[in-house]
Amino acid sequence: MTHAGVAVLDVLTVKGAMTQSALAGTVRVKAQTMGRTLVRLESHGHISRTCGLSDRRSHVVSITPAGSAALVEAHELEALVFSVVKVDPDILHRELLTLVRGLGGRDVSPVSTAIVAGGDGGF
Numbered sequence: 001m002t003h004a005g006v007a008v009l010d011v012l013t014v015k016g017a018m019t020q021s022a023l024a025g026t027v028r029v030k031a032q033t034m035g036r037t038l039v040r041l042e043s044h045g046h047i048s049r050t051c052g053l054s055d056r057r058s059h060v061v062s063i064t065p066a067g068s069a070a071l072v073e074a075h076e077l078e079a080l081v082f083s084v085v086k087v088d089p090d091i092l093h094r095e096l097l098t099l100v101r102g103l104g105g106r107d108v109s110p111v112s113t114a115i116v117a118g119g120d121g122g123f
Contacts, residue, residue, distance in 0.1 A: 001046075001074055004029070004037045009046060009071040012063040020049070020059045046070050 004027070011026050012018070018026070024034035038061060041047040046067030049059040063071075082089055 001044075001070060002037070002040070004033075005041050005046070006071065006074050008034075008037055008041060008061075009063055009067050009074075012047070012061065013068065013071060017060050017062040020061055023061055041067065044070070 007027050008023065011023060015026065020034060020038065021031055023038075024031045027034065029037075038047060038049065042049060044066070045064055048062050048064055050062070051059060
């Protein structure tokens with residue numbers, strides 16, 4: 001499961017079923033990007049999509065029991081990785097954002113540079 005898939009399942013778990021466009025807005029991605037993520041989730045049985053009652057062109061997305069189970073497993077795996085690696089998830093998140101921005105030509109922190117170079121960056 002991709003990070004995007006986990007984010008979608010998290011939102012559906014917290015907020016309940018919603019249209020594909022509302023879900024894209026909540027996760028802050030373009031509708032086309034959301035569509036690709038939903039195709040993957042649906043093919044694995046993690047979500048279901050049904051036509052909206054008021055507008056047949058819209059699709060209402062719901063998490064399935066298989067999606068709920070996959071989400072629990074994803075969170076357990078994440079917790080296991082962080083317990084073994086001893087990395088503060090907030091610091092890792094900030095550094096990953098810096099790294100992604102750096103790959104786009106923006107500033108890169110010394111920790112990100114060390115990670116890219118194969119060092120541990122002080123972790």
